[in-house]
Structures are given as C-alpha cells and as structure tokens.
Amino acid sequence: MIETAPRSSLPLAAVATLAALAVLPLFLSDWIVFLIALALAKGAVVLGVVMLLRGGLISFGHALYFAIGAYTVGFLANRFGIGEALVALPLAIVISAVVAAALGLLLARFRGIYFAMLSLALSMILYTVLIKFYDFSGGTDGLSVRGFALAGITPAHPGLVQYYLVLVLTAAVVYVGGRFLASPLGYLMQAVRYNEIRIEYLGASASHAILASYVVSGAVSGLGGALTAYLVGHVSPEFAFWVYSGDFVFVAVLGGTGSVFAPLVGSVAFEFVKNYALKFSPHTWQLTLGVFLLLVIYFQPKGLWSLLTRLRARPR
Amino acid sequence: MNILPIILIDGIGFASWLFLVSAGITFIFGVLRILNVAHGSLYAIGAYLGATFILGLPGQEQRSWVTLPLLLLAAVAVGLTVGPLIERLFLRRVYGADEVIGLLTTFALFLILEDVVRLIWGIEPYLVDGPFRLFGRVRVAGVAFAGYPFLLTGVAIVAGLMLWLVIHRTSFGRQVTCVINDREMAGALGINVPRIDLMAFALGTFLAALGGAFTAPMMSVEPGMGVSVIVQAFAVVGIGGLGSIGGAALGCIVVGIARAAAVQLFPEIELFVIYALMVAVLLWRPQGLFGAIELRKI
Numbered sequence: 291m292i293e294t295a296p297r298s299s300l301p302l303a304a305v306a307t308l309a310a311l312a313v314l315p316l317f318l319s320d321w322i323v324f325l326i327a328l329a330l331a332k333g334a335v336v337l338g339v340v341m342l343l344r345g346g347l348i349s350f351g352h353a354l355y356f357a358i359g360a361y362t363v364g365f366l367a368n369r370f371g372i373g374e375a376l377v378a379l380p381l382a383i384v385i386s387a388v389v390a391a392a393l394g395l396l397l398a399r400f401r402g403i404y405f406a407m408l409s410l411a412l413s414m415i416l417y418t419v420l421i422k423f424y425d426f427s428g429g430t431d432g433l434s435v436r437g438f439a440l441a442g443i444t445p446a447h448p449g450l451v452q453y454y455l456v457l458v459l460t461a462a463v464v465y466v467g468g469r470f471l472a473s474p475l476g477y478l479m480q481a482v483r484y485n486e487i488r489i490e491y492l493g494a495s496a497s498h499a500i501l502a503s504y505v506v507s508g509a510v511s512g513l514g515g516a517l518t519a520y521l522v523g524h525v526s527p528e529f530a531f532w533v534y535s536g537d538f539v540f541v542a543v544l545g546g547t548g549s550v551f552a553p554l555v556g557s558v559a560f561e562f563v564k565n566y567a568l569k570f571s572p573h574t575w576q577l578t579l580g581v582f583l584l585l586v587i588y589f590q591p592k593g594l595w596s597l598l599t600r601l602r603a604r605p606r
Numbered sequence: 607m608n609i610l611p612i613i614l615i616d617g618i619g620f621a622s623w624l625f626l627v628s629a630g631i632t633f634i635f636g637v638l639r640i641l642n643v644a645h646g647s648l649y650a651i652g653a654y655l656g657a658t659f660i661l662g663l664p665g666q667e668q669r670s671w672v673t674l675p676l677l678l679l680a681a682v683a684v685g686l687t688v689g690p691l692i693e694r695l696f697l698r699r700v701y702g703a704d705e706v707i708g709l710l711t712t713f714a715l716f717l718i719l720e721d722v723v724r725l726i727w728g729i730e731p732y733l734v735d736g737p738f739r740l741f742g743r744v745r746v747a748g749v750a751f752a753g754y755p756f757l758l759t760g761v762a763i764v765a766g767l768m769l770w771l772v773i774h775r776t777s778f779g780r781q782v783t784c785v786i787n788d789r790e791m792a793g794a795l796g797i798n799v800p801r802i803d804l805m806a807f808a809l810g811t812f813l814a815a816l817g818g819a820f821t822a823p824m825m826s827v828e829p830g831m832g833v834s835v836i837v838q839a840f841a842v843v844g845i846g847g848l849g850s851i852g853g854a855a856l857g858c859i860v861v862g863i864a865r866a867a868a869v870q871l872f873p874e875i876e877l878f879v880i881y882a883l884m885v886a887v888l889l890w891r892p893q894g895l896f897g898a899i900e901l902r903k904i
Binding site (some may be wrong): 346348352396399400402403404406407408410411412414415418419421422423532533536539540543572573575576577579580581583584587588591 | 635641643696699700702704705706707708711713714715716717718720721722724725729793833836837840841844848874875876877878881884885888889891893
C-alpha cells in the first residue's frame with residue numbers, strides 16, 4: 291500500500307499544535323519545556339531516518355549526522371568562541387549535507403542489511419575518531435558548548451529562546467519534510483521499497499532517489515544534532531555511538547513512516563517515557579522499551595501513527 | 607626489539623576472540639536470514655554464567671583445570687535454554703518478513719536482555735582471573751606473552767572445525783544446507799524446518815556464549831560488555847560476507863592482525879581500523895569477501 295502525503299486537514303492540526311506548543315512555557319516548568327525542546331530536536335533526526343525508511347532503507351548509523359551537527363556547534367563555541375546560532379546552525383546543515391552527499395554516493399549502491407551495516411560502520415568510524423583524537427575533539431570528555439547567542443544577542447534566559455528557536459526550526463523541517471515526501475522524488479522512494487527494477491524501466495533512477503533522500507535526511511539530522519548541542523550544552527562521542535542510532539530507528543518505527551508528524555510525536559513520547567522510566571525504575575527502563583518495541587513490531591507494524599489514521603478513516 | 611611476533615601473536619589472539627563472537631552471527635544469518643543484534647547480549651550471558659560457575663568453586667579450585675569444563679558447561683547451558691527460548695517466543699514470528707524487521711526485533715531483544723542481565727547479576731563487575739593466571743606466561747621469540755589467549759585460539763579452532771564438521775558431515779548439517787537453499791522445498795521434502803531453525807539458533811547462541819564464557823577470565827564481566835562486541839562482530843561478518851563461516855574466519859584474521867599492527871604502530875587508529883577495513887572491503891566487493899550475490903526482486 292502506498293502511503294499518501296499529509297492531507298488538507300493535517301496542516302490545520304499542525305498549526306493548532308504549534309500554537310499550543312508556543313504558549314506552553316507559560317504554564318509548564320522549565321524542565322518539561324527543556325524536555326519537549328530536546329525531543330523535537332531529536333525528532334528532526336528521526337524524521338531523517340523515516341525519509342530513508344520509506345524507501346525500505348534502515349540507517350543504523352544516523353547518529354553520524356547527529357554527532358556532526360552537534361560537534362559543529364561544539365567546535366565553534368568551544369574552539370573559536372562563536373556561540374552565534376545563526377552561524378553555527380547553517381554551517382551544521384551544510385557540513386552534514388556535504389558529508390551525506392559523499393557517503394550517499396557509496397551507500398546508494400547498497401540495500402537491506404548491507405545498507406544498515408555500512409551506515410553503522412561509518413558512524414562508528416566517527417565515534418572512534420572522536421574518542422581517540424583527544425586534542426581535536428576533547429576525547430571521551432567531549433566539548434562544552436557555552437555562549438549561546440542569537441542574532442548577536444546573548445539572551446538572559448537561553449532555555450526559553452532555544453525552545454522557540456527549536457520550535458520554529460522544527461516547523462520549518464516539518465514543512466520541508468512534508469514537501470519532500472509529497473514530491474515525485476518522495477513517492478519514488480516508496481516505489482524503491484517495492485520494486486526497483488520497475489522504476490528503472492519507467493525511466494527513473496532508484497540510486498538518484500536514494501542519494502537525494504540521503505542528503506536531505508543527513509542535513510535535517512545534522513540540524514537536529516546542532517540544536518541538541520545547544521540544548522544540552524555539551525557534546526560527547528556517545529552522540530555517534532550505535533546505540534544512539536538504534537534509538538533513532540526505534541523512535542522511527544514507534545511513530546511509523548506514515549506522516550512527517552509521526553517522528554515528532556514518537557520522539558516526544560519517547561523522551562517522556564524514557565525520562566520517567568529512568569526515574570522510577572532505572573534498571574528496567576530498557577526492558578520496558580524493548581517490550582514496547584516488540585509489541586509495535588508484532589501488532590502495529592506501521593507504527594503508532596497508523597492507529598490515528600485508522601481512527602480517522604473509520605466511517606462515521 | 608622485533609615487533610612482528612608481537613603483532614602476529616596478539617593479532618591471532620584477537621582474531622580467535624572475534625571468530626568466537628562472529629561465527630554464530632553469520633551462521634544464524636545464513637539459516638534464518640536474521641542479523642542478530644542481540645548476539646552481544648548472548649555473549650554477555652555466557653560470560654556471566656561462566657563467571658558464576660567459577661565463583662561457585664572453593665577458593666583454590668578457581669585456579670585449577672576444573673574451571674575449563676565449567677566454562678564449556680556454561681556455554682552449553684546458555685545454548686540449550688536461552689537460545690531455544692528466544693527463537694520460539696520472539697523470532698519465529700518474523701521469519702520471511704523483511705530483513706529490516708528481523709534487525710528491529712533483535713534490537714528490541716538486545717534492549718530487553720541488557721536489563722535482564724542487570725536484574726539477574728546486578729551491576730557490580732565480576733572478576734574471575736583464576737584460569738587466566740593458571741596459564742601464566744609463555745615466552746615466544748624472546749617476548750613474554752600471556753598464556754591464556756593461546757587457549758582461546760585453541761577453543762576458536764576447535765569450535766570452527768566442529769562447526770565445519772557439523773555442517774558438512776552430519777545429517778543435521780545437510781538439512782541445514784537444504785533449508786538455507788530453499789526453505790519451502792526443504793519442507794516439502796520432509797525436513798522439519800521449524801526444528802532446524804530452532805537448532806540452528808541454539809547452535810549460534812552456544813557459540814556466542816562460548817565466546818563470552820572463555821573471555822570472562824580475561825576481563826571484568828560487567829554490564830554493557832556486549833554492547834561494543836556486537837559492532838565489531840558485524841564488521842567482521844560484513845567483511846567475510848554474511849552467511850559465510852569461512853569468510854568470517856578470514857575476516858577475523860585480517861581484522862585481528864590489522865588491529866594488532868595498529869596497536870603497535872599507530873595506536874590512535876586502533877579501533878578505527880576495523881570499521882575502515884569493513885568500508886574498504888564493501889566498496890570493493892559489496893557482498894563481502896565470500897558473500898553470495900543476491901538478485902534484486904522483480
């Protein structure tokens with residue numbers, strides 16, 4: 291079954307959600323606002339994973355772009371004293387996109403399990419480089435991110451400014467992502483999942499579709515990583531570790547690939563569940579997540595988002 | 607001082623360890639078409655059970671030869687209990703689905719098993735270096751080496767030979783080969799395919815646990831020990847070609863020697879070299895050294 295692009299009723303819901311999120315800091319504690327911002331930033335990376343998942347490609351190495359984005363911010367702030375988001379964020383996007391273009395040329399030749407394994411290996415290369423080259427990356431200590439500024443102004447409450455920055459950029463990412471998935475290229479990715487040879491017979495190129503998706507996906511993920519670096523205030527090599535990649539894939543599957551909103555909803559749910567599970571039972575939270583993932587795989591293979599669409603599609 | 611013998615002997619020791627952890631992955635993938643992300647956890651369970659058995663011995667016995675059969679027993683126990691349990695309960699449902707689904711299912715199992723290990727054995731590290739000290743030091747070419755890694759090499763060679771014998775010289779092995787080639791036809795010819803699946807996964811689990819149990823004396827057994835193992839094993843099976851045990855063996859030796867050389871010559875790139883080798887090999891041969899080329903679906 292071909293999944294459709296978001297229909298006309300969704301933008302309305304999206305605008306309503308955005309408005310609700312915009313007034314949220316008035317009512318909620320700083321901690322929850324931070325958690326939502328973090329979830330949305332990571333949600334951008336999950337969206338990157340979903341873009342490839344729609345083509346049947348599972349990237350078990352998207353922490354690569356997450357870490358590239360985060361370390362771009364970390365480097366500028368820590369080594370050059372540039373905390374300006376308007377400099378660091380575009381740079382993070384550009385670097386991620388360039389790296390994705392180069393690696394995409396290699397990866398576009400692979401499918402299935404080998405795509406997963408190769409992307410995993412590439413992200414682990416960055417991980418080992420970040421750990422071993424202490425002078426360059428701060429080693430396992432990582433880098434602290436100080437001096438956040440936006441348009442030359444160093445805000446008194448950086449948390450709140452960052453929240454709105456994340457919100458605006460997430461909205462932009464969702465818009466771009468939605469347009470991408472609804473474009474001919476986006477539909478081509480779904481066709482890649484079902485039958486590549488027919489695509490070639492129809493005169494399109496599966497490798498080009500994969501490469502283009504990979505670059506967009508990498509750029510979006512890099513932005514997510516860069517925002518996370520500002521929010522957390524610290525970057526470390528774990529950002530590139532494979533368990534991080536696994537988490538992104540986890541959330542992508544949890545939310546499903548049916549919509550550009552699914553990754554964000556999935557990401558917010560994940561951060562909250564993880565946060566509370568860690569607090570109440572630190573030794574079984576992974577177990578809880580694993581069981582949850584198994585249930586989704588067995589009973590909701592199209593992700594939790596499909597529950598919502600099925601509910602709406604029901605005849606009234 | 608000549609570093610060549612150091613590189614060779616360290617490399618072979620590391621290669622033996624890699625073979626024990628990756629042979630099971632590639633065998634399971636060959637039969638079930640599932641890349642087992644939870645393999646590192648099975649390795650950890652083997653290590654924990656082996657450590658528990660040794661710690662159950664009276665003090666001086668912990669440094670005796672009795673420990674070695676106990677480590678083997680631990681691996682067999684894990685293979686016979688945890689393996690079949692996982693296959694029956696969780697994997698059976700996803701055979702024939704996308705490879706991606708198998709990957710996700712075993713990732714979920716990885717998350718679950720990591721916590722199960724913590725719940726059973728706690729978070730304190732276990733130290734059982736009795737068997738390691740039993741083997742003392744060996745002098746080769748004028749350099750003193752720990753003796754225990756040579757035992758590990760022996761275990762890896764015996765395990766590899768046994769696996770080869772089982773696949774090529776037994777009825778079970780022939781049935782496995784049939785199932786690998788054509789599941790449906792194998793079933794039609796009267797082979798009990800679900801039973802073969804079960805036994806294959808149990809055998810793979812045994813290999814992972816064997817690797818874990820015999821590694822336990824060399825390191826502190828602690829939570830998270832399986833997490834980094836799995837990516838290194840993936841690199842090896844990627845280099846060798848998924849599903850090829852001979853390929854895994856060759857991949858181990860290449861990676862083992864390369865890493866030992868890196869440790870001696872360029873210590874900064876020690877870990878890096880594994881993944882770089884994998885990327886290089888896959889660029890040259892996308893299906894790995896011994897992997898079969900798969901046709902794309904029409």
